[in-house]
């Protein structure tokens with residue numbers, strides 16, 4: 001990590017072990033101490049620079065794609081992508097295994113676009129063969145929406161298998177790579193992906209305020225007039241930026257300035273590969289350390305993303321999420337509740353300005369926190385282990 005990035009405890013803040021907003025460097029926060037005129041050429045230059053730096057992260061094929069930032073949180077960008085690229089008479093196969101897949105389906109309900117929902121439950125991965133089967137059964141399906149890393153369980157979905165099945169069936173792939181882009185390689189050209197989305201406050205380690213769509217230029221042009229929404233119209237935002245260099249409506253200027261600094265830190269660290277390696281190391285330290293204490297992960301190693309990890313809550317009746325949360329917070333770490341419907345769980349995010357040394361302190365804090373709340377064994381209930389067997393089946 002950069003020398004200019006003081007870890008938050010020096011500021012008296014806890015680390016955010018969450019999937020975003022996350023712990024950002026001091027320098028990123030400092031970059032916000034200036035006001036920018038949205039019309040001014042300095043700010044327009046910054047926007048142009050940001051778009052091209054983001055495009056540079058997708059590898060070869062960047063010349064066929066463009067980057068369109070959208071104000072709002074990540075869900076606004078998902079909605080912008082779906083409303084702009086799925087034609088009114090289109091139909092989407094939504095691959096869901098958690099909250100974000102289901103949110104995409106709900107978004108399509110609002111947009112009045114038809115969809116087929118493959119709901120795999122809390123975490124089971126959708127397979128390429130299932131996608132192939134559904135696409136061959138239903139010729140009306142025009143698009144497939146996949147979630148790259150489903151942040152609600154932390155599962156890394158088999159995006160290449162899904163892309164191959166979608167390509168083979170001649171359909172159009174859209175990806176929600178919100179929590180993966182910047183740390184995991186994503187080459188939309190190689191995947192045959194028309195558009196994907198991510199946001200400022202995930203793996204690039206900026207502060208919240210906007211998302212961005214990276215889409216094939218031909219598809220952006222073809223999206224003209226398709227959006228249900230004025231403010232979420234990807235084509236209109238792109239056309240204005242191309243013509244004037246400006247955002248159509250008030251841009252989150254400070255967030256963008258911070259993001260520019262976050263992009264510099266990302267490059268200085270060594271880009272996508274280095275960031276992914278740091279996060280993978282974070283995950284390995286926390287998983288090994290918490291397993292040593294007796295905790296168990298929801299997922300087998302093969303499905304564990306370097307983004308966020310779900311652990312089962314211990315069976316010990318003294319354990320409550322809130323009690324454990326408070327004991328962790330007292331030690332400088334904010335953890336995240338779980339999102340499983342069947343058994344209780346909590347999540348530890350491994351993204352943000354933290355490294356393996358911080359993660360070792362998290363493990364120590366978890367051990368002490370268990371003592372605080374009088375829990376002697378971190379072992380999960382039998383039902384949790386039963387649940388996990390589903391993955392092997």
Ligand SMILES: *Cc1c(COP(=O)(O)O)cnc(C)c1O
Nearest residue numbers: 073074075100149151176178179
């Ligand atoms: C964070 C995230 C989103 C967007 O969530 P917002 O709260 O709207 O920023 C969408 N999809 C995934 C997979 C995410 O991790």
